[in-house]
Amino acid sequence: MGAEKNIRSKILITGANGQLGRSLQNVAKRYPEYDFHFKTSKELDITSKENINKLFAHEKFDYCINCAAYTAVDKAETDQENAFLVNAEAVKYLSEACKAQNAVLIHISTDFVFDGSKTTPYTEEDTPNPINVYGASKLKGEQYVQDILKNYFIIRTSWVYSEYGNNFVKTMLRLGTERDELNVVNDQIGSPTYAGDLAEAIMKIINLEATNYGIYHYSSEGAISWYDFAKEIFETKGMTIKVNPIPSEAYPTPAKRPAFSVMDLSKFNRFIVIPGWKKGLKNV
Numbered sequence: 481m482g483a484e485k486n487i488r489s490k491i492l493i494t495g496a497n498g499q500l501g502r503s504l505q506n507v508a509k510r511y512p513e514y515d516f517h518f519k520t521s522k523e524l525d526i527t528s529k530e531n532i533n534k535l536f537a538h539e540k541f542d543y544c545i546n547c548a549a550y551t552a553v554d555k556a557e558t559d560q561e562n563a564f565l566v567n568a569e570a571v572k573y574l575s576e577a578c579k580a581q582n583a584v585l586i587h588i589s590t591d592f593v594f595d596g597s598k599t600t601p602y603t604e605e606d607t608p609n610p611i612n613v614y615g616a617s618k619l620k621g622e623q624y625v626q627d628i629l630k631n632y633f634i635i636r637t638s639w640v641y642s643e644y645g646n647n648f649v650k651t652m653l654r655l656g657t658e659r660d661e662l663n664v665v666n667d668q669i670g671s672p673t674y675a676g677d678l679a680e681a682i683m684k685i686i687n688l689e690a691t692n693y694g695i696y697h698y699s700s701e702g703a704i705s706w707y708d709f710a711k712e713i714f715e716t717k718g719m720t721i722k723v724n725p726i727p728s729e730a731y732p733t734p735a736k737r738p739a740f741s742v743m744d745l746s747k748f749n750r751f752i753v754i755p756g757w758k759k760g761l762k763n764v
């Protein structure tokens with residue numbers, strides 16, 4: 481028998497097949513001192529209270545990173561029940577399970593809890609006012625976490641992209657191989673977030689054994705429009721595509737999007753220096 485590994489903490493990761501879940505699987509390779517338990521939606525459906533309780537009855541976790549979510553923003557408008565089930569009710573079940581074991585819940589939320597009417601970055605103290613079903617369901621999830629737990633980090637992030645799954649960067653690159661010219665909205669301002677950077681930031685919180693619990697905003701540094709982002713994607717890739725700026729009215733979607741969802745990052749910056757948005761893009 482080999483020497484027993486000295487494990488610092490046991491960590492459950494839900495939604496392990498999503499963008500953030502897979503980015504955490506990558507980052508986890510550099511943290512052998514932790515015992516990671518990655519669970520895909522098939523292995524742990526978080527809407528099943530029974531399955532959550534069964535798992536927690538067998539394992540004692542120090543942390544739960546909830547990467548599972550209903551992220552189809554437009555579909556949520558007509559599928560309210562399922563959006564709230566995954567983004568709110570299931571978060572309640574996870575919070576209760578974490579409470580019973582005194583585990584820290586690191587729950588991921590969204591800039592879409594805000595209505596986008598501000599013109600300066602949203603701080604953690606700003607009052608949420610979601611303008612679509614997805615945002616409302618995520619806000620309800622946040623409220624459950626806060627009502628049930630003391631030991632939690634709610635990390636609101638925005639415009640997440642990565643090597644994995646579906647995201648704006650991958651869509652642009654695909655369209656860029658099919659067309660010479662694209663129209664992209666230029667009146668929604670936000671901050672892209674490279675999921676690999678967010679995964680690192682989450683591990684930093686755990687590694688620091690931080691106990692300054694609460695809500696935190698995390699995105700890459702910088703405020704841009706989708707149009708600016710698209711232009712930079714093609715430039716980084718060395719692709720010559722004509723990108724035309726268009727207003728949101730010219731690209732109607734079932735769910736309304738906040739016009740401005742830039743978040744103030746100064747609270748998170750106490751843990752780490754957050755990289756600029758162009759740096760993350762180069763990784764992908």
Ligand SMILES: NC(=O)c1ccc[n+]([C@@H]2O[C@H](COP(=O)([O-])OP(=O)(O)OC[C@H]3O[C@@H](n4cnc5c(N)ncnc54)[C@H](OP(=O)(O)O)[C@@H]3O)[C@@H](O)[C@H]2O)c1
Nearest residue numbers: 495497498499500521525526548549551588590637639640
């Ligand atoms: N993507 C963005 O632009 C964005 C922006 C702001 C905030 N966020 C938040 O960031 C977090 C991570 O997002 P992401 O981009 O990594 O999302 P994602 O790629 O869509 O991944 C979400 C994962 O959740 C899983 N899931 C869905 N329902 C589940 C259930 N009932 N039980 C267990 N797992 C379930 C999905 O499983 P399947 O693989 O089976 O589908 C998927 O793997 C989420 O909380 C999201 O709300 C994302």
